[in-house]
Amino acid sequence: EAGVTQSPTHLIKTRGQQATLRCSPISGHTSVYWYQQALGLGLQFLLWYDEGEERNRGNFPPRFSGRQFPNYSSELNVNALELEDSALYLCASTLGGPREETQYFGPGTRLLVL
């Protein structure tokens, strides 16, 4: 069974540009979660999508947004990139809602903002 996949693996952008990161959940999983792993800041929750709806977002500015498609894949968009957005962005999925469910993570997209 294929795991969570993310693309691209690496992304280089300049300040002010927009970045789009993609995630495909494990087959049958309907919930997708996004996390940011920035140097010195640890792992921080960004967004949760379930059944096409945004269910929760972490303490990030509105320029971090996303969506979930009918096939449950998801996109994370970061507008007006800043240098401090450089990080590893991880996507995870669960079978349904998060309660008691294990979040399975993808390999991540490493975003570098110059």
Place this chain on the structure above:
Amino acid sequence: AQSVAQPEDQVNVAEGNPLTVKCTYSVSGNPYLFWYVQYPNRGLQFLLKYITGDNLVKGSYGFEAEFNKSQTSFHLKKPSALVSDSALYFCASQGQGGKLIFGQGTELSVKP
């Protein structure tokens, strides 16, 4: 507010010796706790979780964790460490609204 702490930034162990990676939590209600491992330039791999029941949880690759409610701890253990266990380990708690709340991570180094 809910939080998870990993008091050691780094743990050094000789191959073949037992290892412990410490985690304490602060959660209202029943905690749902997880351990993940991250190898360099990789995502997180799930090791084990505690939801309810037996305080000793067995997971992947020979790892186990002991849930201790009175000490609010969930330490990760392995009886005999391998060099290949060297990685970054994260303890996490299930928070409100889908999010996992992670500790800061512990770098495990196993020397031959």
